[in-house]
Amino acid sequence: MSDNDLLARHRAVMPNWMPVYYGDDALEIVSGSGRRVTCSDGRTYLDFFGGVLTNMIGYDIAEINEAVQRQLATGVVHTSTLYLIRQQVELAEKIARLSGIPDARVFLTNSGTEANETALMVATNVRRSSQVLAIKNSYHGRTFATMAITGHRSWSGSALSPLQVSFLASADKLRGRMAGMSDGDIAEAAVDDLREVLATVTAGDVAALIAEPIQGVGGFVAAPDGVLGAYQKVLSEHGILLIADEVQTGWGRTGEHFWGYQAHGVTPDLITFAKGIGNGFALGGVVGRAEVMNAVPAISFSTFGGNPLSAAAGNAVLDYVLDRDLQRNAARTGSIILDGLRKLDLPIVGEVRGRGLMIAIELVRPGTTEPDPAATLRVFDECKAGGLLVGKGGLYQNVIRMGPPLTLTEDEAREGLDILAEALRRAEAAQRVG
The missing domain is CATH 3.90.1150.10 (Aspartate Aminotransferase, domain 1)
Known part of the structure; x- marks a missing residue:
């Protein structure tokens, strides 16, 4: 054909x-x-x-193929998280250790979209608020809530939203509010913009700011080093959580750091990840502080997230990244x-x-x-x-x-x-x- x-x-x-x-x-x-x-x-x-x-x-890649084949040979591709999954626990242990977040908890999903949805569920529960801050020109997924926090018109398939979202300026140096600015001026303007947004278009508690260290779909626009850290100083004054969307920037891709957030002198409350960790197998997740991750008041799980096959691939991928x-x-x-x-x-x-x-x-x-x-x-x-x-x-x-x-x-x-x-x-x- x-x-x-x-x-x-x-x-x-x-x-x-x-x-x-x-x-x-x-x-x-x-x-x-x-x-x-x-x-x-x-x-x-x-x-x-x-x-x-x-x-x-x-x-x-032989090492990944072999790990998946070993799991397939057991005859067990799925059990659900109602049963213990050794591959899932081992992968979560590695991610928790690498996250840079103390006393971390990990929840595995099928995609970056689902990971970001989970992070939003956690943050809004912690803060008892549906108000979220996001960045213009961002992309966080294609589901109902993640479209709402996507600041990129081409990918916003619906104007409806379960969240109240306020957008901060992008760090685009070619056009927009930050055009032509030096890195230092961008950092100062970004903090001023955050304070203005909090003072004018939000009411009471805000749940979180979600930000990509480098905007993926937005064309790899990146704020200068330290901006997320400067944001967090303001956020901490109000108890607002910081979510780092590392779906595209994680696992050493930026070369300088293992996670994109590490260029900013900050430790997020939550990190979302996906894409590369599965090397084609459906795998994503959220890692965050225990007190934050444990804030969900009801039962929740992902039917396929962290299944034995995807988790076996994820373990092999992460080992390959680190060993080489x-x-x-x-x-x-x-x-x-x-x-x-x-x-x-x-x-x-x-x-x-x-x-x-x-x-x-x-x-x-x-x-x-x-x-x-x-x-x-x-x-x-x-x-x-x-x-x-x-x-x-x-x-x-x-x-x-x-x-x-x-x-x-x-x-x-x-x-x-x-x-x-x-x-x-x-x-x-x-x-x-x-």
């Missing part, structure tokens, strides 16, 4: 708000090895997007790509940003900060033509975003950089002709 036939079947049974990359040239990935995937047409690509930063270790110091590898290979992109000095590149193996290129019309989604699409397609898969994002769909597997080699980093540079040059040339 051709990709076109499968695409037609997809469109006949899937909702039209569920996007597929490359339009009529959509890809079906049929196999993978290391950092490369092969599609049904036989072509192989270097993958710099990793299933939206989820295939964190890459493809066909993939955080250091992310710093090393990420710097090759980031440094190379910053040396290109092309007028269509408004900003190259990121840390470790979270890398973004924002495309603009030359001489302005006006977003250029058409040039972005051209770069996106040129990368595919050159054998590289990348992602898109940003509020205006003008950001190429990349999250290669943490196992990326230096040679693969240079290979991907060469394809990216050529794609950018081609887009630049096409813009001049146009």
Whole structure:
């Protein structure tokens, strides 16, 4: 069956708000090895997007396959958390130890969305309040409450909400309230903004502030180091909890730290995680202080969260990350790509940003900060033509975003950089002709 036939079947049974990359040239990935995937047409690509930063270790990793096969061989894929699950307990112990939160408790889920929903349930119970603070340009999930705290219009599928949400300014340096500011001025403005929001549009107790250390879908926009710590000083004056959404920034991806929050001199009350920890198996969760996590007054559990199969994969993934110091590898290979992109000095590149193996290129019309989604699409397609898969994002769909597997080699980093540079040059040339 051709990709076109499968695409037609997809469109006949899937909702039209569920996007597929490359339009009529959509890809079906049929196999993978290391950092490369092969599609049904036989072509192989270097993958710099990793299933939206989820295939964190890459493809066909023996240690993960073997852990999953061992669990499958027992015949037990699911029992529910009404029974003890050894793999779940072992994984929770590791995550609690690594979280940086003293006396931590862990609840495992199926996804980042469910993890954020759980964090909201916990925080609103602790504070007996449905008021939540979030950041503009953020993304936290696709369910009812997580859409409400998503400050990104393209991903807000409903205006209805079970929460009262107030949004703080994004740290975007190209446009908006923080445009053109130095890091120090951004930090000061962010705190002033928080105090103003608390003084004007909230009433009484506020449950929590939820923040991504680096905004994922928002195009890898990041506040300067220390901003979350500055926020927490204000939050603690009011008893407001801090939730760090580490769904994309966790497990050493930023290179400099194991968790994104660690760049800010702060310890969150709750951390949410998902994506890379399962390397493709459905796995997420929340880790937080015991007194906070234990505040839920009723019975609650996740039917499939932390099931024996996913937890076995999670244990293997986390062991692989730690045993091979993939955080250091992310710093090393990420710097090759980031440094190379910053040396290109092309007028269509408004900003190259990121840390470790979270890398973004924002495309603009030359001489302005006006977003250029058409040039972005051209770069996106040129990368595919050159054998590289990348992602898109940003509020205006003008950001190429990349999250290669943490196992990326230096040679693969240079290979991907060469394809990216050529794609950018081609887009630049096409813009001049146009």
